[in-house]
Amino acid sequence: MATKEGSFSVEDMKNVQINIGAVVKEADEWDQEMGPFPKPGVATLRDWDYKIMNRYKIMYAPADDTCTLCTYGPCDLTGNKKGACGIDQAGACGKIVLIACLMGCCAHAAHGRHLYHWCLDKFGDMKFDMGDEILVDSPLYQTIIGKKPKTLKDFDEGLAYLEEEVVQLVASTHTGQEGYFMDFESKALHTGMMDDLGMEICDLLQIVAYDMPRGAADAPLIEIGMGTLDQNKGVLIAYGHNLAAGAEAMIYAENNNLWDKVDIGGVCCTAFDLTRITETGRDSKVPKNLGPKAKIAGAMGWWRKMVRAGVMDCVMVDEQCVYCDVLGDAQMRKIPVIATTDKIMLGLPDRTNDPVDQIVEDLVSFKMPGVAVLDPTKAGEIGIRVAIAVKPKRAEAKIQNLITAEQFKEGVEKCTTCNECAFVCPPHIRISDLIAEAKKGNLEAFSSMYEICVGCGRCEQSCPQGINILDLFEYANRQYVKNQKFRMRAGRGPARDTEIRAVGMPIVMGTIPGVIALVGCSNYPKGTKECYDIAKEFVDRGYIVVTSGCMAMDMSLYTDADGKTIWEQYGGGFDGRNICNTGSCVANANIMGAAIKVATIFARRNHRANFDDIADYILNKVGACGIAWGAYSQKAASIATGCNRLGIPVVVQPHSVMYRRSFMGRADKPEDWMTIDARDGSLQQVEPAPEAMLYIAETKEEAMLEMAKLCFRPSDNSIGRGIKLTHYCDISMKYFGKLPDDWHLFVRDVKDLPLVYKEDMLKTLEEKYGWKIDWKAKKILSGPLRPADVSFDPTLIARKIRTKK
Amino acid sequence: MAADVKKGIDTTKNPIPFEMAQVPGPEQAKCFMPKVMGAIIKKAKRPLLVVGAELFDDPIMFDKMIEMGKMGIPIAATAHSVKGFVDRGYMENVYQIGLHPLTNYLRFPDWKGLDGQGQYDAVIFMGIFYKFANAMFATLKNFNRDIKRISVDRYYHINANMTFGNMAFNANDYHAAVDEVIAAMKK
Ligand code: SF4
Ligand code: SF4
Ligand code: SF4
Numbered sequence: 001m002a003t004k005e006g007s008f009s010v011e012d013m014k015n016v017q018i019n020i021g022a023v024v025k026e027a028d029e030w031d032q033e034m035g036p037f038p039k040p041g042v043a044t045l046r047d048w049d050y051k052i053m054n055r056y057k058i059m060y061a062p063a064d065d066t067c068t069l070c071t072y073g074p075c076d077l078t079g080n081k082k083g084a085c086g087i088d089q090a091g092a093c094g095k096i097v098l099i100a101c102l103m104g105c106c107a108h109a110a111h112g113r114h115l116y117h118w119c120l121d122k123f124g125d126m127k128f129d130m131g132d133e134i135l136v137d138s139p140l141y142q143t144i145i146g147k148k149p150k151t152l153k154d155f156d157e158g159l160a161y162l163e164e165e166v167v168q169l170v171a172s173t174h175t176g177q178e179g180y181f182m183d184f185e186s187k188a189l190h191t192g193m194m195d196d197l198g199m200e201i202c203d204l205l206q207i208v209a210y211d212m213p214r215g216a217a218d219a220p221l222i223e224i225g226m227g228t229l230d231q232n233k234g235v236l237i238a239y240g241h242n243l244a245a246g247a248e249a250m251i252y253a254e255n256n257n258l259w260d261k262v263d264i265g266g267v268c269c270t271a272f273d274l275t276r277i278t279e280t281g282r283d284s285k286v287p288k289n290l291g292p293k294a295k296i297a298g299a300m301g302w303w304r305k306m307v308r309a310g311v312m313d314c315v316m317v318d319e320q321c322v323y324c325d326v327l328g329d330a331q332m333r334k335i336p337v338i339a340t341t342d343k344i345m346l347g348l349p350d351r352t353n354d355p356v357d358q359i360v361e362d363l364v365s366f367k368m369p370g371v372a373v374l375d376p377t378k379a380g381e382i383g384i385r386v387a388i389a390v391k392p393k394r395a396e397a398k399i400q401n402l403i404t405a406e407q408f409k410e411g412v413e414k415c416t417t418c419n420e421c422a423f424v425c426p427p428h429i430r431i432s433d434l435i436a437e438a439k440k441g442n443l444e445a446f447s448s449m450y451e452i453c454v455g456c457g458r459c460e461q462s463c464p465q466g467i468n469i470l471d472l473f474e475y476a477n478r479q480y481v482k483n484q485k486f487r488m489r490a491g492r493g494p495a496r497d498t499e500i501r502a503v504g505m506p507i508v509m510g511t512i513p514g515v516i517a518l519v520g521c522s523n524y525p526k527g528t529k530e531c532y533d534i535a536k537e538f539v540d541r542g543y544i545v546v547t548s549g550c551m552a553m554d555m556s557l558y559t560d561a562d563g564k565t566i567w568e569q570y571g572g573g574f575d576g577r578n579i580c581n582t583g584s585c586v587a588n589a590n591i592m593g594a595a596i597k598v599a600t601i602f603a604r605r606n607h608r609a610n611f612d613d614i615a616d617y618i619l620n621k622v623g624a625c626g627i628a629w630g631a632y633s634q635k636a637a638s639i640a641t642g643c644n645r646l647g648i649p650v651v652v653q654p655h656s657v658m659y660r661r662s663f664m665g666r667a668d669k670p671e672d673w674m675t676i677d678a679r680d681g682s683l684q685q686v687e688p689a690p691e692a693m694l695y696i697a698e699t700k701e702e703a704m705l706e707m708a709k710l711c712f713r714p715s716d717n718s719i720g721r722g723i724k725l726t727h728y729c730d731i732s733m734k735y736f737g738k739l740p741d742d743w744h745l746f747v748r749d750v751k752d753l754p755l756v757y758k759e760d761m762l763k764t765l766e767e768k769y770g771w772k773i774d775w776k777a778k779k780i781l782s783g784p785l786r787p788a789d790v791s792f793d794p795t796l797i798a799r800k801i802r803t804k805k
Numbered sequence: 806m807a808a809d810v811k812k813g814i815d816t817t818k819n820p821i822p823f824e825m826a827q828v829p830g831p832e833q834a835k836c837f838m839p840k841v842m843g844a845i846i847k848k849a850k851r852p853l854l855v856v857g858a859e860l861f862d863d864p865i866m867f868d869k870m871i872e873m874g875k876m877g878i879p880i881a882a883t884a885h886s887v888k889g890f891v892d893r894g895y896m897e898n899v900y901q902i903g904l905h906p907l908t909n910y911l912r913f914p915d916w917k918g919l920d921g922q923g924q925y926d927a928v929i930f931m932g933i934f935y936k937f938a939n940a941m942f943a944t945l946k947n948f949n950r951d952i953k954r955i956s957v958d959r960y961y962h963i964n965a966n967m968t969f970g971n972m973a974f975n976a977n978d979y980h981a982a983v984d985e986v987i988a989a990m991k992k
Contacts, residue, residue, distance in 0.1 A: 059909050061940035062947050065830025078832045079950055089947050419974055423825050428935070462825075525934065657940035664909035668917065696905040698934050699858045701885035706903065737891035741901050 030148060035610030038146030039161050042168050042190055045645075048612035049186035051796045052619075052644065055672050056663035056693040058185050060093040063658055067092045070175045087179050094184025095173050097637070097661045101191040102170055104638030107320045108586055109162050109198035111242055112205065114319075114341065116155060118244050118376065119209040123285055125153045128204070131214045131280075133496040136600060139593040139607065140200040144193065146609030152208060155201050162194050162201075169194075185661065192641030193611070199639075200589035206243060207493050211284040212276035212291075215496035217573040217580065222275045224296040224556050225484035229311050230263045234387035237297055237306075238266045239326070240318035241585060243273035245340035247286070248380025249316065250274060250294060254287045261388045265297030267306065268321050269549055269584035272296070275490045276583060291490060298484075299550035301523035301630065304329065304455040308474040309481045310401025313394060314363075314387040316379060319343040320585075321633050325457075327370055334399045336363040336386050337370030340379040348372045356381055364389045366397070403468075408475040412438045414465040421459035421469065426655065427452050427525060431459055431469055438476070446476030451557075452527040488556035489567040491548070491583025494590040495574035497601055503544065503575055504602020507622055510720015512576045513727050514538075514623040514711030517591045517648075518547040518555070519639065521630025524653045528554035530700045531629055535566055535579060537704055541727050542576040543711075548588050550630065552581045588639055591626075592646055598622050611645075612797060619647030620675070620794040623711035623724070625690070626650040627703060634659075640694060649690045649710040651703050656696055663693035667745060675714060678793040681801040685785055686714040686794060687746050701735035709740075714794040718751035721788070726754035744769055749788040750780050813839055814982040819970035823935045823960035829943065834956070834965040839982045842957060842967060843989020846878075849927035849953065851918070857904060857933030858884035863976065866932055869983050871895045876990060879919060881907050883933065904933060908941040912949040927953040935960050957986055 037044055065078040067087070075083030082088045087095070119126075128149050130137035138149055145158050169187050172178040178187065206212060213219045229235045238246030246266060253262055266274045274294040278286050297306060300321045306312065307329045315330055316338045323329070327346045330337045339345050351359050351371040356378060362368045363386045373379040403411070415435045422430055429449050437445040450473055459469045474481070506512040516538045522531040532555040539545045547555065556565050571578045574594060582590040599617040600607040607614050618624070626643050628636050628650065637659045640650040644663060666672055667688040675686045689712035697703035708728040716724060725746060732740045739757070744765060747753060753761050762778075765771040771783025786792075795801075817836035822828060837845075846852055854873055860866045867889045874880045874897060882890055883904035890899045900919040910916040916924050928945070930938050935958075942954050942964035956962035959972045959979045972979040 057909070059912070059944065060948065061908075061944045062829070063940070063943070065832060065943075065947065076831055078830055078947060080947055422973070423821070423823060426824075426936075654934050654937035657937060662905065662909075664906060666910070666913070666916075668910070692906070695903070696937070698884035698904055698937055701858075702883075702903055705885075735885050735888065736901060737888040738896075738901065 032606045032608040035608045038609035049189045059662045090181035094181035098184045098188045100634040101188045101638040104635035105191045105195035112202035139596040143607045189645040195638040196642040199586040202586040211278045213492045216492045219490040219492040221487040222490045227485040228295045229265045233263045234391040235312045236387035237312045237315040238270045241269040241320040242318040244376035245379040246274045248377045249383045252381045265295045268300040272491045272584040299553040313391045316383045331369045339372040345372045360385045403471045420462045424458040424462045443476040450477045454523045489581045495594040499574040500597045500601045510716035513724045515544045517626040518551045520628035520636045522551040522554040531555045532558040545579045548582045549585045615647040621715040623713045625707045625710040629653045644693045651695045665691045675794045678795045678800045721752040748784045816969040822963045834968045836970045839985035840989040843986040847990045851925045852927045853925040854929045855881045856931045860932040929955045
């Protein structure tokens with residue numbers, strides 16, 4: 001009905017809920033009431049954060065004993081001393097952690113904002129439709145914002161909210177603002193949650209706009225590896241995280257029938273997103289089934305090896321995780337560079353408004369080493385045309401792509417065994433030993449270390465003899481590069497609601513022993529094979545294994561005895577004994593989304609604007625554990641922190657100490673494990689499950705053992721606990737040669753005991769821990785912390801108590 | 806001072822962090838000769854030997870650690886290093902625990918130790934991935950200064966109180982230096 005502007009009638013009030021400070025229109029067809037925390041502010045969920053941090057104590061490993069952030073500095077904070085502004089070492093560490101998380105969060109959010117504008121410009125507004133099998137289609141958005149986006153345009157509200165929060169969070173890092181470490185960490189947890197939201201918005205936008213798979217367990221197998229790039233064609237590399245320009249290049253190649261002249265390979269997450277395009281066959285403005293025409297050249301950690309291997313003719317960089325010296329590396333080999341977003345312009349001239357022909361000519365004739373072109377369509381066309389035209393020019397100009405046998409020999413002869421390089425090599429490769437072997441004519445040492453080398457180039461920076469060590473690696477691994485050809489599953493996007501329904505109960509009861517998420521980069525600390533080993537161990541054991549980003553790429557470079565990659569060995573479902581690739585970095589949101597969906601689809605918890613309730617459910621009932629086993633970016637810090645706020649523990653590799661902060665429980669403090677039983681509000685001490693929120697492991701063996709342990713949850717029933725304990729003990733026996741020292745903490749009943757170890761364990765419980773055992777009845781009479789009780793309903797949130805005692 | 810102690814392997818040379826850029830601030834570890842190191846470990850009331858997975862790269866070190874263990878110093882076998890002790894049949898006072906949770910416990914004065922007998926007064930690191938050990942020393946350096954931080958590893962550990970200089974490229978000298986530490990502890 002018509003009313004004057006600025007006034008409203010009572011009928012208009014229908015479906016309008018007034019919150020303090022904001023008017024939130026209720027979505028008409030949503031059966032859930034608006035929850036308590038729509039668009040939580042910086043301090044709204046602080047109580048929840050403190051619950052996490054009181055149990056999982058913040059632990060800092062300062063990378064620096066001083067602070068130099070303002071003109072008072074440097075201040076010496078050694079021993080938790082205070083600086084001139086009054087901040088102590090813990091506070092200063094917290095501030096740096098928050099800043100790191102903000103960097104990561106903003107990288108994803110800015111990516112999302114760019115895609116939002118780009119997709120609306122290119123495609124116009126579109127219905128937000130994830131298909132019939134994904135009805136909980138934006139779990140993080142709904143949990144945090146309390147609304148369901150209906151069109152792509154609706155995501156603006158989420159982005160605007162996120163951007164406002166980020167400004168507040170950055171402000172708190174100014175000298176003289178926040179000073180208390182726990183509040184810095186509460187803000188970091190808030191930032192992590194913002195990051196979850198930003199990633200989800202980003203991935204959902206591109207899934208819909210580019211018609212990517214929506215939970216397809218059978219997403220196509222894609223070619224991966226440097227050897228897949230056809231050197232008879234011009235090779236265009238799209239490097240970074242934002243598909244816009246790379247996708248335009250593919251569309252240009254398709255529309256102009258150029259695939260016989262050009263190959264497109266992606267590096268880092270752009271690779272994934274290119275290979276996901278238009279795979280469902282719905283109506284789209286983009287040509288059908290385009291994705292599988294692109295190849296995945298490799299993960300970010302392979303970049304420098306790839307340049308040295310001479311497998312590309314032109315490179316387009318977009319954003320995030322791009323090496324800062326990409327231009328210098330490319331210039332040495334006359335590989336034209338096109339910068340396609342304003343986040344990375346590399347000092348190049350902005351040629352966005354110049355005619356395409358002129359730019360192509362300037363690049364192909366090597367007049368310019370690179371250009372910035374911020375219009376993705378134009379950049380895409382230039383990329384394809386340059387890659388095709390520059391290939392013969394590079395051949396004519398006799399560009400030396402690869403070193404000769406003579407140059408290799410000269411290089412190794414120059415080495416004086418000073419070992420300066422070994423002092424800076426992150427994985428501690430004794431380069432002089434490899435060189436000594438090479439001098440004897442044995443290249444095997446260089447080959448065996450190729451995948452351990454992270455390609456950081458620090459050795460070359462430090463070598464007084466100026467030896468190009470990465471070139472030596474390339475020379476020794478030329479054949480390997482040619483043969484680096486594998487197949488992996490394209491990113492399938494979120495878990496389908498039906499999949500969640502099938503696995504919800506087994507996850508919560510523990511009969512599927514856990515959900516293992518391998519995310520981020522994967523090249524530390526001992527090479528890329530470790531991520532394959534870890535994934536395989538857990539898939540084989542029947543865990544649900546999900547992965548994304550560079551980790552998913554790197555695990556594809558290894559095969560079993562039959563020559564099959566992990567993707568060819570197992571199905572791609574969200575199920576036990578399956579491995580699913582959710583997609584690029586931003587597709588990590590689908591992993592967190594799956595945990596939320598267990599709470600809302602299986603357990604029927606209202607997730608709408610109800611973050612802490614859902615996180616509490618996940619912490620106590622969903623046996624999930626993330627692992628990040630690689631180097632690089634602050635995005636890893638924010639992703640891990642986002643997982644932690646959602647109640648998901650994460651294991652990281654030892655170099656992760658550079659991010660300074662971890663969350664560690666104290667199993668020896670009963671008071672830290674007091675948990676409310678939601679049935680009646682009584683307090684119950686539970687076993688330390690999960691024992692830590694952010695755990696640093698020194699070796700993959702330790703990581704695997706800890707991951708198995710971090711899948712325990714108080715809600716496990718006896719069968720489930722027995723299965724989890726079996727895997728925990730088996731992994732320990734396999735890699736440690738003995739049972740872990742703390743298995744008894746997780747035993748509540750004789751039925752919890754793994755069958756294989758039962759007799760011995762009962763004996764140990766009696767003799768070592770003084771438990772009373774009825775041997776005839778095979779029963780535990782006393783000893784455990786608490787009895788196994790399937791109807792126990794653990795929570796840390798008082799408002800969940802159903803009947804007050 | 807330390808360098809005056811006569812004869813033996815000179816473990817005071819090369820005080821450069823093994824990852825060169827690890828220079829945290831004004832307080833930096835001092836290098837000591839093995840004999841002094843041994844004497845100080847011997848004097849500790851509640852020492853804990855903390856070993857890591859790098860022992861697998863130089864297995865003879867397991868035997869040397871067991872020798873220390875037999876002298877009554879409990880061993881925290883971090884990462885999966887406990888396997889080395891299991892394989893050698895020595896589990897007497899060996900505890901399996903990750904370096905990260907161990908350091909977490911070490912920073913709280915009220916922790917009762919791996920044997921329930923109370924917090925330690927000295928930790929002796931050995932065979933642990935450099936950057937990780939360095940960071941865990943940094944935790945103790947900044948947040949529990951009651952525990953003496955000793956490294957008998959082959960690297961200069963800048964965040965320890967006492968360390969050797971870098972001996973990463975001279976296994977023989979390093980082994981001899983550790984033997985001297987053990988000999989001094991036996992005195
Ligand atoms: S921010 Fe504080 S601690 Fe840092 S330099 Fe300035 S006064 Fe010193
Ligand atoms: S490029 Fe490779 S060999 Fe050189 S320092 Fe980095 S990891 Fe070590
Ligand atoms: S820094 Fe150069 S000269 Fe020295 S050992 Fe390494 S490669 Fe040889």
